[in-house]
Amino acid sequence: MNLFRLSWKYLTFRPLSTGLNVILLALGLAIITVLLLVQDQFENKMTKDAEGIDLVVGAKGSPLQLILSGVYHIDFPTGNIPLEEAKKLSRSRLIKNIIPLALGDNYKGYRIVGTNHDYLGLFEAQFDQGKVWEQPYEVVVGATVALREGLKVGDTFESSHGISVGSHDHEHDYQVAGILAPSGNVIDRLVLTSIETVWYTHEEEAESEDEKDHSELHQEVSKTGFPEGDQAKEVTSLLIQYRSPMAAVQLPRMINSGTSMQAASPTFEMARLFELLGVGVSLLQGLAFLLIGISGLGIFIALYNSLKERKYDLAILRVIGASRGQLVFLIFLEGIILTSIGALVGILLGHSFLAVIISQNEQGVAASLDAWIFLKGELWILVYALGVGILASLIPAWSAYQTSIAKQLTKS
Amino acid sequence: MLISTENIQYSHPGQAPLSFPDIHLKANEALLVLGKSGSGKTTLLNILGGLLMPHRGSVCIDGVDLNSIQGSNLDLFRGKNIGIVFQKPHLLAPLTVEENLQMAHYFSKKKGQEINRLLDELGIGVKSKSRVQNLSEGEAQRVSIARALVNSPKLILADEPTSSLDDENTFKVLNLLQTQAKKIGAALIIVTHDQRVKDHIPQFIEVKGA
Numbered sequence: 001m002n003l004f005r006l007s008w009k010y011l012t013f014r015p016l017s018t019g020l021n022v023i024l025l026a027l028g029l030a031i032i033t034v035l036l037l038v039q040d041q042f043e044n045k046m047t048k049d050a051e052g053i054d055l056v057v058g059a060k061g062s063p064l065q066l067i068l069s070g071v072y073h074i075d076f077p078t079g080n081i082p083l084e085e086a087k088k089l090s091r092s093r094l095i096k097n098i099i100p101l102a103l104g105d106n107y108k109g110y111r112i113v114g115t116n117h118d119y120l121g122l123f124e125a126q127f128d129q130g131k132v133w134e135q136p137y138e139v140v141v142g143a144t145v146a147l148r149e150g151l152k153v154g155d156t157f158e159s160s161h162g163i164s165v166g167s168h169d170h171e172h173d174y175q176v177a178g179i180l181a182p183s184g185n186v187i188d189r190l191v192l193t194s195i196e197t198v199w200y201t202h203e204e205e206a207e208s209e210d211e212k213d214h215s216e217l218h219q220e221v222s223k224t225g226f227p228e229g230d231q232a233k234e235v236t237s238l239l240i241q242y243r244s245p246m247a248a249v250q251l252p253r254m255i256n257s258g259t260s261m262q263a264a265s266p267t268f269e270m271a272r273l274f275e276l277l278g279v280g281v282s283l284l285q286g287l288a289f290l291l292i293g294i295s296g297l298g299i300f301i302a303l304y305n306s307l308k309e310r311k312y313d314l315a316i317l318r319v320i321g322a323s324r325g326q327l328v329f330l331i332f333l334e335g336i337i338l339t340s341i342g343a344l345v346g347i348l349l350g351h352s353f354l355a356v357i358i359s360q361n362e363q364g365v366a367a368s369l370d371a372w373i374f375l376k377g378e379l380w381i382l383v384y385a386l387g388v389g390i391l392a393s394l395i396p397a398w399s400a401y402q403t404s405i406a407k408q409l410t411k412s
Numbered sequence: 413m414l415i416s417t418e419n420i421q422y423s424h425p426g427q428a429p430l431s432f433p434d435i436h437l438k439a440n441e442a443l444l445v446l447g448k449s450g451s452g453k454t455t456l457l458n459i460l461g462g463l464l465m466p467h468r469g470s471v472c473i474d475g476v477d478l479n480s481i482q483g484s485n486l487d488l489f490r491g492k493n494i495g496i497v498f499q500k501p502h503l504l505a506p507l508t509v510e511e512n513l514q515m516a517h518y519f520s521k522k523k524g525q526e527i528n529r530l531l532d533e534l535g536i537g538v539k540s541k542s543r544v545q546n547l548s549e550g551e552a553q554r555v556s557i558a559r560a561l562v563n564s565p566k567l568i569l570a571d572e573p574t575s576s577l578d579d580e581n582t583f584k585v586l587n588l589l590q591t592q593a594k595k596i597g598a599a600l601i602i603v604t605h606d607q608r609v610k611d612h613i614p615q616f617i618e619v620k621g622a
Contacts, residue, residue: 001514006507013506316502319463320559321491321519323484406458409498 003326007333014306018338021298025342025388026349028291029381031284033350036377039281041369043274046072049186050266052122054248057081057089057255058237063264064273070101070237071266073111073186077103080234081261087226089238089255094247099239100226102198105159107174110145112159112191114198114235117223122239123185129153130178134220136200139174139193143182151176159201172201194221199233292388299338300392303331307396314400315408324401331397332390339389343382413472414439414599415460415567420469422455429467432456433617435601439566442590442600444609447619453603456619457571460601462490474566491520495560495598497570497589501552503544509555510540513562524563525596534558534588550581557588564596571603579608586612 011018049072056070061078068075090098099122102114113119117132120140130153133140141151151157156173174193182188221227226235240263242248248265255263307314314327322330355371416436423429430452437443447453458464460471462478471478473493481489503512513527531537534554539547547555553573560568570589574582586602586609593600602609610616 001507001511001518006515009506009511312502313504316504317515317519318487319461319490319496320516320563321488321521323487325484326519406463409463409502410454410458 003330003333004337007330007337010306010310011334011337014302017302017306021295021302021338022342022345024291024295024298025339025385026346028288028295029343029346029385030349030353031288031291032381033347033378034354035281035284035288036375036381037350037354037371037373038369040375040377041373045184045186045369046270048184050270052241053239053266054242055240055251055263055265056237057086057240057261057263060260060262063262064269066237066262066264067266067269069103070239071186073113073190077236078262080236081238082231083226083229083233083235084231085259085261086235086238089259089261090226092251092254094243094251095240096243097241098225100195100235101237101239102195102234103236104198105161105201107145107157107159107191108149110142110149110189110191112139112174112193112198114193114195116195116225116227119192119239120180120187123183123187125183125185125187126181128179128181130176133177133193133197134223136194136197136219136221137172137174138177139191139197140178140180141176141192142180142188142190144188145191146176146179151179153177153179195227195235196221199227199229292384295342296388296392299335299389300395303335303393303396304399307331307399311403311408314403315405318405319409327400327403328397331400332393335389335393335396336386337389339385339392340382343385346385347378347381413437414441415471415473415601417460417471418469420456420459420466420471422452422459422464422466422468424455430455430619430621432459432469432619435460435617437599437601439597439599440594442593442602442613442615444613444616445601445603445619446610446616447605447621449605451619451621453605453619454571457496457569457601457603460567461494461496461569462486488520491516492522492563493566495563495565495568497553497557497560497568497573499572499575501549501556503547503552503555503559505544508541508543509536509547512544512555513559516559516562520563522563525561527558527562530558530562531555533592549576553585554588557585557592561592561596564598566598568593568598568600569603570601572606573602574604574606574609582606582608583612 053071056066058066058070058077059079059081065075066078069077086100089095097118099115099118101119103111105112120132128143130140145151153176155176158173174197180187240251242251252263252265255261317327351371354369358369358371413436417432417434419434420432421429432452435443445453445456455464459466465479476489478486504515507515509531510527517524528537528540531540534557536551536554536558539551544552544555568589573585573589577585589600589602590612602613
């Protein structure tokens with residue numbers, strides 16, 4: 001026997017009260033764990049996905065929507081912009097690199113993004129199998145898409161119109177040319193192809209089968225810059241890298257006032273978004289702290305009440321040789337064991353909860369989160385819980401320290 | 413002398429001071445402390461066990477003056493050298509019989525007696541794994557006696573151990589305390605107002621109260 005086992009015996013001796021306190025504490029800590037995990041991974045992912053993109057240009061509308069659709073591929077695009085105007089912009093001396101994106105279709109909810117090879121370079125994408133697209137209708141699929149849909153190089157599939165599932169199907173089959181290695185970036189969830197592919201898919205709609213010029217389907221697509229296209233052609237958005245810091249001042253103003261397009265900065269818009277989300281996060285945090293506070297109070301009451309019944313026990317322990325210090329330690333140990341269990345259960349619960357959210361949300365942005373990453377911040381949860389345990393045991397321990405053995409044992 | 417006291421006085425707050433007769437007892441000897449209820453018998457027992465400090469006088473156990481040791485040293489000294497049997501068993505409810513005795517070993521940092529053999533000797537060997545709640549009153553009392561004996565103390569103090577027992581069980585418990593005390597060579601002091609006990613232990617002192 002030792003003190004640790006003795007406190008454990010006392011805790012398991014009243015399983016209901018112990019269980020209730022553990023659950024309360026665990027719930028509070030689980031909420032904090034989820035918040036911690038989501039906040040950390042979200043911000044990480046958001047910055048990682050937007051790395052190298054200084055400015056996004058697209059059709060006028062909500063700038064946040066433009067960023068969400070152009071960079072993170074979560075919201076709907078604001079519309080399309082004429083290819084001519086985009087090309088004109090690309091000749092600006094303020095721009096170092098410009099990557100066009102053409103959206104409009106999906107494959108089982110995964111977005112098909114028409115772009116050039118620079119987009120792969122932007123994320124430093126590695127190939128797991130196969131190679132990059134060269135012909136129209138050749139696609140490269142992200143790691144998550146390939147895994148979930150079981151795609152291999154050489155497979156073919158049909159796309160659906162629109163960017164969410166359930167729209168009508170296009171007729172031409174896409175062919176998988178390559179599969180990307182997992183990167184933890186947004187491209188894991190995308191199907192990448194040339195802009196020409198996106199154009200041809202939608203032209204097919206307009207033209208009838210026999211009128212179509214099949215020769216263009218066997219030309220090589222453009223690998224960088226803009227593809228050749230007539231006046232009616234459009235793209236959805238442009239990802240821009242500045243040549244100099246000066247561009248950050250001049251370019252957005254130039255685009256917003258001088259063209260029919262709008263420019264939005266990912267950094268700025270995301271900061272705005274987090275500010276908006278912050279209210280909800282604070283609310284949840286408040287709730288979590290409330291739960292933890294209540295559980296701390298619960299632990300205090302449980303220890304204090306049990307102490308009344310246990311004063312005899314404590315006196316007896318003194319009689320058989322325990323010192324005051326050991327009794328104090330015993331009480332603290334109970335508080336600490338209780339809260340440590342609460343903390344571990346809470347952290348586990350938080351991760352499991354996140355895992356459930358992720359499994360419910362396969363194509364959304366939550367799908368790219370990882371429930372089983374453990375953060376350093378979670379150690380603080382443990383420390384925090386121990387603090388609650390020590391705080392709750394303070395008064396009971398003091399009262400145990402003060403108990404007079406003789407008085408306690410003669411009282412009957 | 414194993415235990416000797418000199419001019420012990422103690423006063424409960426707001427009451428006249430109690431004086432106690434001196435005690436001189438060798439190992440293997442037994443002594444009764446008799447007196448009416450409220451005469452301060454239990455106070456004396458608490459003083460002898462180092463649970464209460466006398467306001468005057470001294471208690472010397474095995475050559476050690478209890479006044480000279482304090483705090484956790486006194487607790488440890490008590491755990492090692494003094495076994496106390498209370499009027500009520502006061503066992504630790506979450507633990508089994510065996511674990512209750514193990515606690516005594518743990519806190520006194522002493523090997524002491526082999527627990528299962530001791531329980532066998534007291535006739536409760538089969539109960540060693542039982543929960544304390546499942547014991548009868550008599551069994552619980554024997555466990556509390558075993559707890560007082562398990563560290564092979566030099567002094568055994570018993571507070572009214574027979575007050576709630578019938579004649580037959582009184583005889584049994586006294587017999588048990590005496591034989592066990594002899595076996596480990598301890599001095600035995602029994603505090604009681606039970607006249608039946610006098611027939612078994614001739615040596616006694618009387619506490620008169622204030």
